[in-house]
Amino acid sequence: MRIPAARIDRHRGGWWWAAGAALLFTGIVCCAQDQMPTKKSDYSEMTKAPQSAVTRHNPLENDPDAVAAGDKLFERHCSECHGKTAEGTKKGPSLRVPDVQQASPGTLFWLVTNGVVRRGMPVWSKLPEPQRWQLVSYIKSLTPASPAVQSEGNSSSPKD
Numbered sequence: 001m002r003i004p005a006a007r008i009d010r011h012r013g014g015w016w017w018a019a020g021a022a023l024l025f026t027g028i029v030c031c032a033q034d035q036m037p038t039k040k041s042d043y044s045e046m047t048k049a050p051q052s053a054v055t056r057h058n059p060l061e062n063d064p065d066a067v068a069a070g071d072k073l074f075e076r077h078c079s080e081c082h083g084k085t086a087e088g089t090k091k092g093p094s095l096r097v098p099d100v101q102q103a104s105p106g107t108l109f110w111l112v113t114n115g116v117v118r119r120g121m122p123v124w125s126k127l128p129e130p131q132r133w134q135l136v137s138y139i140k141s142l143t144p145a146s147p148a149v150q151s152e153g154n155s156s157s158p159k160d
């Protein structure tokens, strides 16, 4: 008995082509979404900082001028990608997100020093260390983009 298997196979093949085309199309649509106003980052690079870097203290922590100096440096070197107020652009992610704000100063210093070159974040080891710490002070002074406002006073009613 002879089943026209070839015909069936060709028919199936057609479906595979359709599925392939659909996948390709989905891929194109997904990539187009990369044109969003801010570049996406999973902020995972900071988790790779060695412990000795994470625990490093910001020597300028109590320097009242560090934030203002860092602001100027940020505008000059970083705003092109991260935006004037670190809100993010299509070239660099926002630095006002919890992942960055909750990172230790030492972690941020480490990241700025080493960059994430393969993902478009340059190395800044050429900036003098005090300037890198000023940048850290500035980043740390920022308020998160989406403030979790829960500053309601405790509303326990007075008993007497």
Ligand code: HEC
Residues within 6 Å of the ligand: 039, 040, 041, 042, 043, 044, 045, 046, 074, 077, 078, 079, 080, 081, 082, 091, 092, 093, 095, 100, 108, 111, 112, 116, 119, 120, 121, 122, 124, 135
């Ligand atoms: C050419 C564009 C560009 C410039 C200029 C730039 N960055 Fe970035 N930066 C990026 C990109 C892209 C990432 C995301 C890297 C990733 O995906 O991990 C990033 C990530 C970061 C992060 C960590 C957040 C994360 O995504 O993990 C910090 C902190 C940061 N940058 C600070 C700075 C500072 C401070 C400067 C200026 C000295 C600066 N950047 C200049 C592109 C840039």
